[in-house]
Amino acid sequence: MNAFHISLIVAISVISICLIMVMIRFFKGPTLPDRVTAFDLFSANIIGITAIYAVLTDNTSVMDVAIILSLISFLGAMSFAYYLNK
Amino acid sequence: MESWVEIVSAIFIYIGVIFLVISSVGIIRLPDFYIRMSAITKAATLGIGFIVTGITIYFNEVVIMNKSITIILFMLLTSPVAAHVIARAAFRNRVLFWEKTIIEEFKPYLKEHGAMPETNVDKADLPGKKQ
Numbered sequence: 001m002n003a004f005h006i007s008l009i010v011a012i013s014v015i016s017i018c019l020i021m022v023m024i025r026f027f028k029g030p031t032l033p034d035r036v037t038a039f040d041l042f043s044a045n046i047i048g049i050t051a052i053y054a055v056l057t058d059n060t061s062v063m064d065v066a067i068i069l070s071l072i073s074f075l076g077a078m079s080f081a082y083y084l085n086k
Numbered sequence: 087m088e089s090w091v092e093i094v095s096a097i098f099i100y101i102g103v104i105f106l107v108i109s110s111v112g113i114i115r116l117p118d119f120y121i122r123m124s125a126i127t128k129a130a131t132l133g134i135g136f137i138v139t140g141i142t143i144y145f146n147e148v149v150i151m152n153k154s155i156t157i158i159l160f161m162l163l164t165s166p167v168a169a170h171v172i173a174r175a176a177f178r179n180r181v182l183f184w185e186k187t188i189i190e191e192f193k194p195y196l197k198e199h200g201a202m203p204e205t206n207v208d209k210a211d212l213p214g215k216k217q
Contacts, residue, residue, distance in 0.1 A: 084172075
């Protein structure tokens with residue numbers, strides 16, 4: 001447990017506070033597109049947490065989860081836009 | 087004492103975290119859906135790019151570098167496309183613009199498609215008429 005790991009844990013905590021702020025917009029958002037963009041930023045923050053977690057545990061296979069998450073967030077945004085256009 | 091690799095990697099990760107914080111504050115504070123969209127798309131993509139670059143510097147392997155380039159390429163490709171598609175869907179569903187948005191050059195198109203409610207157009211007219 002050196003200073004580098006402590007700084008990584010601090011970074012994960014800061015991104016978690018960002019998740020709380022995004023959830024405030026998710027509950028408050030007046031329209032459906034606001035909530036879709038909040039979901040987009042939420043998944044982007046989770047990609048950041050996953051990538052930092054890969055360094056924290058020295059487990060390189062966690063990086064695959066970040067790749068899959070970046071694809072799934074795009075899929076969710078596109079499907080919601082299709083649903084809105086209908 | 088930490089090695090130089092860890093210090094440089096931590097600096098890159100913290101620059102990325104600062105960009106994510108900026109985009110998360112922007113999604114709360116900015117007034118309009120279309121303005122919020124710009125904050126999310128640009129700042130979040132740049133933040134994830136910096137975080138993944140720091141991780142590549144820390145691990146110092148070719149496999150991790152390929153995965154990082156894949157993540158950055160996917161973000162650069164998909165984020166503007168998703169933002170454009172959602173903004174167009176919101177525009178067709180008549181999500182309101184902010185009152186202070188300058189839409190003078192945009193107004194004939196909006197009236198032609200009927201995408202702008204009349205009250206919002208009148209509000210946007212008011213400051214120009216007073217001056």
